[in-house]
Amino acid sequence: MCGIVGIFGLENASRAAFTALQFLQHRGQQGCGIAAYSPEGGIQVRKGAGLVREVFSEAELAALRGSSCIGHVRYPTTEVGGTENIQPFRLNCHSGVFALAHNGNIVNAGILKARLESLGHLFHSTSDSELFAHLVGMGRGDMAGRILSAAKLLDGAFSTVILSDGALYACRDKYGFRPLSLGRLGDAYVVASETCALEALNAVFVRDVEPGELIRIDGEGLKSFRISARRGRCMCAMEFIYFARPDSDIDGSGVHAFRKETGRLLYEEHPAPADLVICIPESSFSAAIGFSEAGHIPLETGLVKNAYVARTFIEPTQALRDIGVRKKLSPVKSLLKGKRVAVIDDSIVRGTTSRQIVRMLREAGATQVHMRIASPPYAWPCFYGIDTGSPEQLIAAGHSLAQIRAYIGADSLEYLSVDALSRACGHPGLCTACFTGEYPTELYDAQSG
Numbered sequence: 001m002c003g004i005v006g007i008f009g010l011e012n013a014s015r016a017a018f019t020a021l022q023f024l025q026h027r028g029q030q031g032c033g034i035a036a037y038s039p040e041g042g043i044q045v046r047k048g049a050g051l052v053r054e055v056f057s058e059a060e061l062a063a064l065r066g067s068s069c070i071g072h073v074r075y076p077t078t079e080v081g082g083t084e085n086i087q088p089f090r091l092n093c094h095s096g097v098f099a100l101a102h103n104g105n106i107v108n109a110g111i112l113k114a115r116l117e118s119l120g121h122l123f124h125s126t127s128d129s130e131l132f133a134h135l136v137g138m139g140r141g142d143m144a145g146r147i148l149s150a151a152k153l154l155d156g157a158f159s160t161v162i163l164s165d166g167a168l169y170a171c172r173d174k175y176g177f178r179p180l181s182l183g184r185l186g187d188a189y190v191v192a193s194e195t196c197a198l199e200a201l202n203a204v205f206v207r208d209v210e211p212g213e214l215i216r217i218d219g220e221g222l223k224s225f226r227i228s229a230r231r232g233r234c235m236c237a238m239e240f241i242y243f244a245r246p247d248s249d250i251d252g253s254g255v256h257a258f259r260k261e262t263g264r265l266l267y268e269e270h271p272a273p274a275d276l277v278i279c280i281p282e283s284s285f286s287a288a289i290g291f292s293e294a295g296h297i298p299l300e301t302g303l304v305k306n307a308y309v310a311r312t313f314i315e316p317t318q319a320l321r322d323i324g325v326r327k328k329l330s331p332v333k334s335l336l337k338g339k340r341v342a343v344i345d346d347s348i349v350r351g352t353t354s355r356q357i358v359r360m361l362r363e364a365g366a367t368q369v370h371m372r373i374a375s376p377p378y379a380w381p382c383f384y385g386i387d388t389g390s391p392e393q394l395i396a397a398g399h400s401l402a403q404i405r406a407y408i409g410a411d412s413l414e415y416l417s418v419d420a421l422s423r424a425c426g427h428p429g430l431c432t433a434c435f436t437g438e439y440p441t442e443l444y445d446a447q448s449g
């Protein structure tokens with residue numbers, strides 16, 4: 001996961017990008033960067049490891065002059081988060097300089113990279129974005145034509161922003177795996193991974209960048225191009241379930257409403273004999289509301305989150321995740337003592353967090369713990385930009401429901417069905433490959449890489 005933003009036609013654009021990136025920080029905390037264009041300074045890039053507020057000082061932002069820019073927050077897709085992979089990437093090609101930042105994972109990257117290396121291209125990172133940048137750089141014609149030719153070669157997930165000397169480009173792969181929304185701020189344009197970043201800037205949502213669409217924004221306005229013929233959407237279900245903020249809308253559906261509906265459907269499919277419902281703050285809060293309302297069971301604050309500790313899923317190593325769980329959640333003992341508790345979580349990936357939470361609730365005095373998961377068992381690896389580790393680390397890949405229940409120590413455990421998940425979305429355009437193993441693309445060499 002990563003978050004991207006692009007701004008065109010706004011004074012001090014980098015300051016606006018700084019704000020937008022903080023509203024996308026949940027999508028990546030390992031590093032961030034901004035590339036800004038001014039006629040005097042050309043394209044300047046500043047990036048570094050850490051949170052947005054840590055990387056950019058007043059002086060850094062002041063150095064990023066100009067009315068157009070792109071920005072990125074990075075979530076590492078490998079166990080080691082190398083700083084050389086922090087985006088945006090800046091590249092020189094024979095028709096000028098440009099910068100690129102992208103969100104997603106390109107499944108045929110290995111094949112394309114090998115082809116370019118045999119032609120003498122040198123790569124300084126393992127990032128797919130650098131590959132995209134090389135393909136754009138070696139194209140012919142104007143920048144829009146180069147981006148279109150490059151994007152046609154790529155398969156997989158890429159929501160991308162590109163900054164050149166006179167224009168901002170934004171494109172989305174033909175499946176539409178990752179979100180990308182377009183807004184207006186006065187005469188300026190803003191594109192961002194989530195609508196919450198548009199809201200943060202007071203920008204008015206215009207529309208989503210369509211799957212398979214490239215848009216160019218310059219002094220003459222906005223122009224749309226097709227990368228490929230229209231096809232059905234395939235938005236990542238995990239964006240709705242876990243990653244996106246609940247105040248964002250994705251492809252016309254509200255994330256909060258989606259999660260609440262999954263909670264309602266979860267109760268319909270698997271009610272629980274509980275005195276109270278609690279969530280794992282904060283991503284399962286909306287689903288817990290739906291479950292509580294459907295079952296007429298009071299929703300309570302059974303776990304309190306320490307807001308100043310990072311999310312555990314996004315930590316790149318298991319050791320860091322283990323420490324994170326204990327630090328970030330505390331049980332409300334006075335509430336839990338003697339109670340049968342239904343715990344609503346959005347997903348179980350490795351199972352270690354759920355196990356620690358169940359233990360914590362029992363130690364706090366809960367007499368029964370019923371886990372209800374507002375998504376189906378996560379049993380297949382993702383090749384489109386969500387790093388869940390190797391398939392062996394996915395607890396649902398090698399264990400039955402009974403085995404997972406026993407491992408996490410709950411009195412009962414149930415998951416939402418794939419059918420209910422699709423119904424909660426309201427339209428059929430969801431990627432559910434990590435629940436079903438039915439991948440919407442070829443996987444090329446991605447399975448080994």
Ligand code: SF4
Nearest residue numbers: 236237382431433434
């Ligand atoms: S496989 Fe799962 S995590 Fe990956 S894009 Fe599809 S729904 Fe999202």
